[in-house]
Amino acid sequence: MITLLETTLASIPPADEAAAATVQRRLDQKTKPRRSLGRLEEVACALAAIQGTERPRAAEKAIVVMAGDHGVAEEGVSAYPQEVTAQMVANFASGGAAINVLARQAGARVVVVDMGVKAPIPGLPGVRDLRVGPGTRNLARGPAMGIDEAVRALEAGIGVAAGLADEGVRVIGIGEMGIGNTTPASALTAAFTGLPPAEVTGRGTGIDDATHARKVEVVARALEVNRPDRADPLGVLAALGGFEIAGLAGVVLGAAARRVAVVMDGFIASAAALAAARLAPRAAGVLLASHRSVEAGHRAVLQELGKRPLLDLELRLGEGTGAALALHLVEAAVRVLEEMATFEGAGVTDAGR
Amino acid sequence: MITLLETTLASIPPADEAAAATVQRRLDQKTKPRRSLGRLEEVACALAAIQGTERPRAAEKAIVVMAGDHGVAEEGVSAYPQEVTAQMVANFASGGAAINVLARQAGARVVVVDMGVKAPIPGLPGVRDLRVGPGTRNLARGPAMGIDEAVRALEAGIGVAAGLADEGVRVIGIGEMGIGNTTPASALTAAFTGLPPAEVTGRGTGIDDATHARKVEVVARALEVNRPDRADPLGVLAALGGFEIAGLAGVVLGAAARRVAVVMDGFIASAAALAAARLAPRAAGVLLASHRSVEAGHRAVLQELGKRPLLDLELRLGEGTGAALALHLVEAAVRVLEEMATFEGAGVTDAGR
Numbered sequence: 154m155i156t157l158l159e160t161t162l163a164s165i166p167p168a169d170e171a172a173a174a175t176v177q178r179r180l181d182q183k184t185k186p187r188r189s190l191g192r193l194e195e196v197a198c199a200l201a202a203i204q205g206t207e208r209p210r211a212a213e214k215a216i217v218v219m220a221g222d223h224g225v226a227e228e229g230v231s232a233y234p235q236e237v238t239a240q241m242v243a244n245f246a247s248g249g250a251a252i253n254v255l256a257r258q259a260g261a262r263v264v265v266v267d268m269g270v271k272a273p274i275p276g277l278p279g280v281r282d283l284r285v286g287p288g289t290r291n292l293a294r295g296p297a298m299g300i301d302e303a304v305r306a307l308e309a310g311i312g313v314a315a316g317l318a319d320e321g322v323r324v325i326g327i328g329e330m331g332i333g334n335t336t337p338a339s340a341l342t343a344a345f346t347g348l349p350p351a352e353v354t355g356r357g358t359g360i361d362d363a364t365h366a367r368k369v370e371v372v373a374r375a376l377e378v379n380r381p382d383r384a385d386p387l388g389v390l391a392a393l394g395g396f397e398i399a400g401l402a403g404v405v406l407g408a409a410a411r412r413v414a415v416v417m418d419g420f421i422a423s424a425a426a427l428a429a430a431r432l433a434p435r436a437a438g439v440l441l442a443s444h445r446s447v448e449a450g451h452r453a454v455l456q457e458l459g460k461r462p463l464l465d466l467e468l469r470l471g472e473g474t475g476a477a478l479a480l481h482l483v484e485a486a487v488r489v490l491e492e493m494a495t496f497e498g499a500g501v502t503d504a505g506r
Numbered sequence: 507m508i509t510l511l512e513t514t515l516a517s518i519p520p521a522d523e524a525a526a527a528t529v530q531r532r533l534d535q536k537t538k539p540r541r542s543l544g545r546l547e548e549v550a551c552a553l554a555a556i557q558g559t560e561r562p563r564a565a566e567k568a569i570v571v572m573a574g575d576h577g578v579a580e581e582g583v584s585a586y587p588q589e590v591t592a593q594m595v596a597n598f599a600s601g602g603a604a605i606n607v608l609a610r611q612a613g614a615r616v617v618v619v620d621m622g623v624k625a626p627i628p629g630l631p632g633v634r635d636l637r638v639g640p641g642t643r644n645l646a647r648g649p650a651m652g653i654d655e656a657v658r659a660l661e662a663g664i665g666v667a668a669g670l671a672d673e674g675v676r677v678i679g680i681g682e683m684g685i686g687n688t689t690p691a692s693a694l695t696a697a698f699t700g701l702p703p704a705e706v707t708g709r710g711t712g713i714d715d716a717t718h719a720r721k722v723e724v725v726a727r728a729l730e731v732n733r734p735d736r737a738d739p740l741g742v743l744a745a746l747g748g749f750e751i752a753g754l755a756g757v758v759l760g761a762a763a764r765r766v767a768v769v770m771d772g773f774i775a776s777a778a779a780l781a782a783a784r785l786a787p788r789a790a791g792v793l794l795a796s797h798r799s800v801e802a803g804h805r806a807v808l809q810e811l812g813k814r815p816l817l818d819l820e821l822r823l824g825e826g827t828g829a830a831l832a833l834h835l836v837e838a839a840v841r842v843l844e845e846m847a848t849f850e851g852a853g854v855t856d857a858g859r
Binding site: 183184185186187189190191192193232233234236237240241243244247249250251253254255257258358359447463464465466467468469470474478481482484485488489492493494498499500501502504 | 536537538539540542543544545546585586587589590593594596597600602603604606607608610611711712800816817818819820821822823827831834835837838841842845846847851852853854855857
């Protein structure tokens with residue numbers, strides 16, 4: 154049987170470099186010195202390549218926030234107790250979290266998905282239930298997920314992206330919530346890049362030295378126990394990932410298949426995107442990096458993806474907050490392209506540089 | 507006779523550090539790990555210190571774009587002919603320039619001021635005429651302005667800021683237009699910092715190697731001819747500045763006197779702000795740096811002011827475009843402070859970090 158995952162992986166189109174070149178020519182006719190809007194111009198061209206059009210759009214946007222719990226939390230790797238994951242999902246539902254505030258400002262809808270919180274709070278309005286299970290197993294003792302669970306999470310994410318594409322969304326920001334989830338993100342980064350655990354394991358929401366040392370040791374143990382094989386990205390993701398991480402990887406794949414741009418938030422969302430890019434290299438083409446997190450492993454993930462972040466604001470919150478802030482810049486790039494006058498139209502002398 | 511400039515310099519209040527500390531305490535109760543919103547939290551505290559309130563505001567915002575021509579253009583220091591200054595003012599008036607597009611997106615009004623364009627295009631709607639003269643004199647041959655002209659330009663800027671403050675504007679972005687004006691900005695930077703001309707003179711809108719060498723030589727000549735005395739900032743500004751630069755320095759002083767925050771755009775606007783800070787050191791307290799321009803001298807100016815830019819997007823356009831982009835972040839900081847739920851209000855367990 155051919156699965157949704159397989160058809161999605163096979164249907165991702167290549168970047169449209171011709172559209173990008175046309176957009177650069179259009180930008181060069183605007184009333185400004187050539188390339189003087191720097192990275193905004195880069196973003197406009199990237200959107201054209203992703204969306205396959207010389208008239209890219211960014212006004213229709215959403216932030217997908219996926220939540221899940223992690224068996225590895227029992228190793229004491231986080232400063233926060235596990236119930237905070239469910240509490241924060243409730244906070245998302247009532248609109249009081251940072252991502253609600255920042256998405257509202259950016260004009261982006263927030264799509265909250267429960268991918269597998271341990272003890273979900275029932276009856277929350279607007280939270281999509283795509284639960285794979287009540288949290289993953291402890292990756293320091295064996296695989297966090299079975300292959301079948303990872304595929305279910307990936308396909309759930311593909312479905313979320315397809316639904317948003319159907320509704321006309323052209324840019325999706327990806328964010329997450331899951332107490333303990335910088336640990337699987339570090340393990341995935343170590344497995345995919347080959348870097349040692351100490352180099353890709355940071356302090357998450359703010360742990361002390363002793364907890365950090367334990368966390369590095371947990372990541373090292375996860376690699377020893379699971380012996381991930383880089384040539385099998387689905388196996389790596391299942392062993393070391395999480396439900397929300399696999400779900401976001403699915404969002405990236407689903408978006409890529411539909412020519413929708415994806416703005417990555419910080420370390421965990423970017424690690425999910427790296428997993429997607431290992432499953433389908435062309436998926437890397439739809440990714441934009443929003444910000445450089447203070448998390449140690451984030452730099453390694455972005456380098457592996459070949460992406461340069463737009464912002465460097467020392468954020469370490471997650472939820473999609475960096476992605477929401479970067480959406481202003483992505484939309485600015487499109488507005489410059491669509492709304493600025495040309496030298497000819499405005500009667501401004503063009504020095505031709 | 508006591509002048510407007512003197513009363514303004516004398517009336518600038520100190521930063522309200524108590525308000526900033528209260529804002530940090532408020533932020534620490536929000537549903538996020540302490541300080542996890544990084545530089546956004548810094549901005550919220552800075553706004554509180556500037557505005558003198560624990561409830562800072564950023565929704566009421568404007569971009570002041572001042573234009574002027576420069577006698578030094580006759581030295582061939584720019585890639586663009588001088589008539590482009592007036593043409594771009596017309597482009598601002600008709601809403602087709604980059605700053606119009608980006609300010610519209612940010613919800614900021616654009617205030618265009620002709621401080622002394624050489625041959626202004628008559629009858630442009632919405633352009634304020636505060637002209638000091640038809641362009642400055644060539645600073646490579648003598649002072650660009652007389653002291654009286656510099657004072658008139660400063661007082662014009664003070665008046666613009668006071669008018670905006672009266673209308674309820676709480677954040678002002680400052681930008682400029684003036685063919686050749688990176689040359690006076692470099693000369694001012696060299697004079698105020700003591701750095702050699704070659705270190706603070708860049709390529710402006712995009713000049714070739716030969717033009718750049720000539721520009722460095724022009725800046726060096728300007729310093730030799732005018733012998734600026736750092737202890738006399740008004741004299742330095744008059745000798746090496748420009749009408750729009752002195753006007754923007756006045757906007758900073760006027761804003762500082764009224765507890766209005768100022769978001770600096772790139773190199774030229776920041777050099778104007780440095781002049782303001784030399785006239786009244788407390789004025790530096792109201793400044794926020796929007797972005798790091800690719801201009802060589804910008805880094806030196808920001809270092810001298812002790813400001814770290816929010817963005818690094820390789821912009822080199824001016825007009826206030828970087829400031830407009832940063833306004834999204836400034837407003838985000840205030841929204842986080844005002845709209846986010848607290849741990850207590852949302853029923854989220856606080857790990858107390």
